[in-house]
Amino acid sequence: MAGESPSQAVPETVETALADRLVEGRVCLEAGAGVGNATAGLLAAGAERVYAVTDDPDHAATVRDRCDDATDRLVVVEADLRQTPLRPDSVDLVTAHGLCNLLDPAALAAVAAELSRVATAGCHLVVDDYEPLPESAAVRDLFAVENAASELATGRSALTFYPASLLRRLFTGHGWTFDRETTLLDPVPWTASHLSAHAGVVTDATEDLPPELGDPLERRAERLAEAIGEEFAGTMYSVAMTRREGDETP
Template sequence: MTDSIPDTVTNALEAVPVEDATALEAGAGVGNGTAGLLAADAETVYSVTDEVDHAETVRERCPAATVLQADLGAIPLPDDTVDVVVAHGLFNVLPNETAAAVAAELTRVAAPGGWLVIDDYGPHPSDSRIRRLFAVENALAELAAARPAYVFYPADELRTLFEGHGWTHERTTTLLDPVPWTQGHMDAHVDAARRAATGVPDEVADPLLRRAERLAAEGADPTGRMYSLALRHEA
C-alpha cells in the first residue's frame, strides 16, 4: 500500500503529528489520504465519503480504516474527536456554499489542538488549455445541474475560511509546480464533459463538446500549482 501513496500526500503530512493520532480523511476518493495516514502510523483512521463506489474502493484498499459513508456536512462522529484531518483534492469539487458547510463540520469534529491539512489546486493560468477545458466542463455542469463541476480556490481563500472558524495557519507549501496535466487527464475531463452534456440540449452541448475535444487533442498541458495548507484548531 505504501508504494501506491502519491508523493503529494506523503509530503503534505511531513511535520504533522500523525503517529498514534485519531485521523480522518474528508472526501476519501480512492483513499490516498487514508492510506497516507495509515502509513504514518495513525492509531485510528476514519475515511468519509458519500459515494458508494469510493467507499467500497477504500474498504478494499485500506481494511484497517473505518469507512463512513456519509455527507461531509453531517459526519457521524462526536464533537472534538479527530486529531488530524486531511482533505486531499476535496475542495476543488465543492462550490462555495458547500465548502462553507464542510468547513463548519470539520471544525466541529476536530479536537482542540488538532491539525487540518488541505491539499488542492490553485486557479490555473488564464491562457492555459486545462483552464479552458475546465471552463467547458463547468459550463455543461451548470446548464445540467445548476452547479459547477470544479472550483479552484486560492490557498489564501481557504485559509481565511478556516481562520473564521478558529483555526490558526501553520504553513503553506507547494506540492507540484507545474501540475502534470497529462493526456490522460485531458481525455478524462472530455469524458466528464460528455457525461454532463447528457442533461443539456444538443444544440447547446455539441459546440461545447467540440471545443473540449479540440483542447484535449493538443496534448498534455503541465501548468498551475498544487499547494498544501496546514492549520491548527485552537478552540
C-alpha cells in the first residue's frame, strides 16, 4: 500500500501476536511473507531490519509495494524457506504468520530446522496458525477438494492444520522454550473472498490434469465456495517461544 505507513495496514491478529515481544531495534525474519502482514507489523513496531522471505514473486512484489516507505529497513528475499539464505545466528525475532498450514509435514520439519539455524541465542519466535477445523465446519469439504487437487497435481497436500501442541513439541526439539499461547481468532471468519481464493487454488492445480480428473474437482470447489458463502469456524492461535542460550541446531 504505497504511501501509507506500515502501522496503518497491520491486522489486529498480528498486533496481538507481537504485543508481548520486543521488536524495536531487532533484526527480524518474516518466514513466508505472503502479502506482508507480519512484515508491516514488525516495521511498525520499530524493527531495525526485516527480512521478508517468500518463494512467490507476486507476494514479493506486494510486500515491496506495501512497505515502500520503509525500504531502508526491509529486505525482500525470494527463496525457499527450506534453504533460507541467511547466516546462522543472524536473526533476533522470527515470525511465521499463517505459514505452517501451507507446509506438509516434511516441509514443516525442514523449515523448523532452518528457522532455528538462523536464530540467535535468545531469539524470539512467534508462530500464528490454525487448529484443525471441527468436523462440523463446512469449509473442511472445500479444503479436502483443494488437497485432492494438489495431491493429484504435485503429490503434496495444499493444507495441513497443525495443533498448537504439535508445533510446540517440534520447536522444543530444536532448542526453543515455550513462553505463551494466545487465541487470536475464535471463531475464524472464512469470508467469501477467502473461499473464492481457495477455489482458485483448485482451478490452478487442475490445469495440467486430465479433464476427467480435474474438471469434477474444479466444479465441486466452485459449488462448495458458492454454497458456503462464508463461515465462522475454528480457532487461530499464536505460540511464542524463546531460543535457549547455548543451544545449536545440528
